[in-house]
Amino acid sequence: MIVTVTMNPAIDKTAEVDELIIGGVNRLKNIRIDEGGKGINVSKTLRVLNKPNMAIGLIGGNMGDTIRTKLQKQMIMADFVSIAGETRCNLKVRSEFGMTEFNEPGPNVTQGELEDLFDRIKRHAKSGTLFVLSGSAPTGVPDDTYKKMTEMLHQCGCKVFLDTSGALLRRGVEAIPDYIKPNLKELMELYDVKTKFDSSEEIIEFAKEKATDLNAKGIKFVAVSLGADGAAFCDGLETIHVPAKTIEVQSRVGAGDSMTAAIAYGLDSNMYFRDIVRYAMAVSAAACMTEGSQSPTKEMIVKFLRQ
Numbered sequence: 001m002i003v004t005v006t007m008n009p010a011i012d013k014t015a016e017v018d019e020l021i022i023g024g025v026n027r028l029k030n031i032r033i034d035e036g037g038k039g040i041n042v043s044k045t046l047r048v049l050n051k052p053n054m055a056i057g058l059i060g061g062n063m064g065d066t067i068r069t070k071l072q073k074q075m076i077m078a079d080f081v082s083i084a085g086e087t088r089c090n091l092k093v094r095s096e097f098g099m100t101e102f103n104e105p106g107p108n109v110t111q112g113e114l115e116d117l118f119d120r121i122k123r124h125a126k127s128g129t130l131f132v133l134s135g136s137a138p139t140g141v142p143d144d145t146y147k148k149m150t151e152m153l154h155q156c157g158c159k160v161f162l163d164t165s166g167a168l169l170r171r172g173v174e175a176i177p178d179y180i181k182p183n184l185k186e187l188m189e190l191y192d193v194k195t196k197f198d199s200s201e202e203i204i205e206f207a208k209e210k211a212t213d214l215n216a217k218g219i220k221f222v223a224v225s226l227g228a229d230g231a232a233f234c235d236g237l238e239t240i241h242v243p244a245k246t247i248e249v250q251s252r253v254g255a256g257d258s259m260t261a262a263i264a265y266g267l268d269s270n271m272y273f274r275d276i277v278r279y280a281m282a283v284s285a286a287a288c289m290t291e292g293s294q295s296p297t298k299e300m301i302v303k304f305l306r307q
């Protein structure tokens with residue numbers, strides 16, 4: 001069983017304008033409303049892969065109700081803690097400048113609400129369950145929260161997949177989660193590297209070196225996603241780089257979350273390393289073929305897996 005945890009879910013409102021007028025009135029068209037937030041994205045991709053999973057986290061207000069309803073319609077099990085604040089709504093507008101995003105920081109979370117989340121997690125923490133802890137945290141949540149969650153889950157005999165950024169990742173890694181998937185920026189932050197790389201070769205070398213280093217620290221499976229430069233993987237026996245598929249990208253949003261879902265799926269199904277890598281690459285490439293933060297389609301995943 002896989003459980004995803006989203007502390008900072010969102011409604012993603014995607015729309016288009018013919019011409020973006022800064023400081024003026026813009027008429028939106030082709031409006032789409034999707035439930036989002038990183039753990040929820042993982043749950044949606046796992047659903048496409050036919051993997052039973054449960055989405056939990058913190059949710060509030062009308063936006064929270066919309067997310068609950070949308071997950072229910074997709075037959076994704078959910079058990080969110082209700083909070084007093086309103087779940088955020090992120091607006092993404094496509095125009096002649098590309099995609100312009102307006103992201104809310106998320107609601108304030110009280111100490112009590114965070115404790116309720118820990119209790120809720122514990123309720124689902126049956127031994128052997130894989131927890132995917134994913135994404136940012138709303139205001140009021142301390143940087144060591146994923147670290148504490150990881151420690152608690154390990155005590156319950158659960159496995160932890162951590163996919164986050166900044167201080168949450170840095171502190172989280174201290175608890176040695178079982179699996180992680182930073183992207184290049186997150187990995188650079190983790191190692192406090194500020195220098196720019198001159199070539200893809202340098203980036204790939206850096207990713208492989210740090211993936212191996214993190215593995216040596218005890219993280220059993222490390223994936224470093226590098227966008228169009230593919231991804232590096234390390235399971236302790238081998239460290240490999242796989243180039244990305246040449247595709248006509250519709251939207252990169254959520255490609256990393258889909259890769260996390262694919263790896264979680266492979267690990268929870270006891271797949272071989274190289275098969276997990278194939279799934280990770282096929283599913284994330286398929287995610288780039290859908291608009292906005294929509295999940296990859298089964299047809300596209302199957303097609304790419306064959307290749």
Ligand SMILES: Nc1ncnc2c1ncn2[C@@H]1O[C@H](COP(=O)(O)OP(=O)(O)OP(=O)(O)O)[C@@H](O)[C@H]1O
Binds near residue numbers: 226249
């Ligand atoms: N332009 C691209 N062409 C081909 N494949 C891509 C492209 N961008 C992303 N991918 C695939 O998706 C994977 C994950 O992408 P990326 O590194 O952007 O994740 P991320 O930054 O974590 O994304 P997210 O916004 O979902 O957190 C890449 O490793 C690659 O396999």
Ligand SMILES: [Mg+2]
Binds near residue numbers: 163183256257
């Ligand atoms: Mg990511």
